[in-house]
Amino acid sequence: MSDLPKSAGTIGAGNMAEAVLRGLVRGGLAADALIASDPDADRRTYLAKTLGVRTTAHNAEVVRSSDVVVIAVKPGQLETALRNLPTEPSPLYVSVVAGRTLADLRALLGAQARVTRTMPNTPALIGAGITALAVDPQTGDSDLDQAEAVLRAVGQVVRVPEAQLDAVTGVSGSGPAYVYTFVEALTDAAVREGLPVDIARSLVVETVLGSANLLRETGEHPAVLRDRVTSPGGTTVAGLAALEAAGFRTALLGAVHAATARSRELGRKP
Ligand SMILES: NC(=O)c1ccc[n+]([C@@H]2O[C@H](COP(=O)([O-])OP(=O)(O)OC[C@H]3O[C@@H](n4cnc5c(N)ncnc54)[C@H](OP(=O)(O)O)[C@@H]3O)[C@@H](O)[C@H]2O)c1
Numbered sequence: 001m002s003d004l005p006k007s008a009g010t011i012g013a014g015n016m017a018e019a020v021l022r023g024l025v026r027g028g029l030a031a032d033a034l035i036a037s038d039p040d041a042d043r044r045t046y047l048a049k050t051l052g053v054r055t056t057a058h059n060a061e062v063v064r065s066s067d068v069v070v071i072a073v074k075p076g077q078l079e080t081a082l083r084n085l086p087t088e089p090s091p092l093y094v095s096v097v098a099g100r101t102l103a104d105l106r107a108l109l110g111a112q113a114r115v116t117r118t119m120p121n122t123p124a125l126i127g128a129g130i131t132a133l134a135v136d137p138q139t140g141d142s143d144l145d146q147a148e149a150v151l152r153a154v155g156q157v158v159r160v161p162e163a164q165l166d167a168v169t170g171v172s173g174s175g176p177a178y179v180y181t182f183v184e185a186l187t188d189a190a191v192r193e194g195l196p197v198d199i200a201r202s203l204v205v206e207t208v209l210g211s212a213n214l215l216r217e218t219g220e221h222p223a224v225l226r227d228r229v230t231s232p233g234g235t236t237v238a239g240l241a242a243l244e245a246a247g248f249r250t251a252l253l254g255a256v257h258a259a260t261a262r263s264r265e266l267g268r269k270p
Pocket residue numbers: 011012013014015016017037038039040043059072073074075077080081082096097098099119120121122123173
């Protein structure tokens with residue numbers, strides 16, 4: 001595992017850029033080794049004030065002063081953001097831009113540019129994200145290690161072939177929205193059974209968090225942990241039978257399939 005770079009910057013200073021910069025500061029990089037560019041002066045002032053990082057309106061300045069440059073603009077802003085960047089020095093680019101391929105990035109930055117592509121998710125905003133890093137034959141191991149070190153500042157990292165990033169988008173990219181829908185529905189269900197809404201919400205959020213932590217810490221298969229709370233003829237099995245009858249698993253299979261397909265479709269658009 002590689003160490004953090006000596007300097008890093010972001011092109012775009014929105015939510016994802018802020019998450020990465022915040023994570024890098026938390027990880028021990030000096031704020032004056034970090035720089036963010038954005039056309040929005042308010043955003044620049046906000047980041048300079050809250051994190052102490054340097055800011056600029058010029059993307060080229062980020063490239064000139066960073067070992068690693070995180071590309072964090074919206075997909076439709078990519079062409080403009082990467083126009084006329086210097087080719088020397090040549091930083092490592094780490095793109096978090098959804099749906100824009102390594103081929104797109106190399107076409108915009110030059111075939112010789114050192115480029116990696118990633119897919120983070122919104123819990124990165126509190127350092128609890130999971131990011132998939134695309135492995136491809138043109139990206140060297142040391143560049144992948146360096147990109148991974150930067151992304152670890154906002155959570156965990158897994159490596160997948162680029163072709164699997166659409167499925168990653170369907171699972172962990174869109175996943176927080178599935179979880180929020182589950183939490184909302186379970187809270188409504190608790191209120192329907194007579195619980196006060198604030199108590200219902202705490203019960204549900206802590207149940208989701210605690211169950212996820214138990215899974216992570218024990219490393220057990222979910223079915224094993226489920227069996228431990230499911231006594232024969234008891235309450236849990238009655239609830240589980242109702243979930244199965246309503247097609248809970250089928251609904252999740254369909255959701256991930258639809259989101260993955262939509263990600264593929266968006267990626268094909270010019
Ligand atoms: N948020 C997430 O959880 C998440 C998860 C996975 C992937 N991503 C990806 O991360 C990227 C950034 O998302 P975000 O949520 O951080 O978006 P965002 O908050 O809109 O940030 C993008 C920033 O880039 C600025 N910008 C626009 N044109 C620019 C240019 N030419 N040069 C430099 N900066 C420019 C924007 O300024 P204006 O507002 O003035 O346009 C904005 O401040 C997206 O591509 C998204 O697909 C995000």
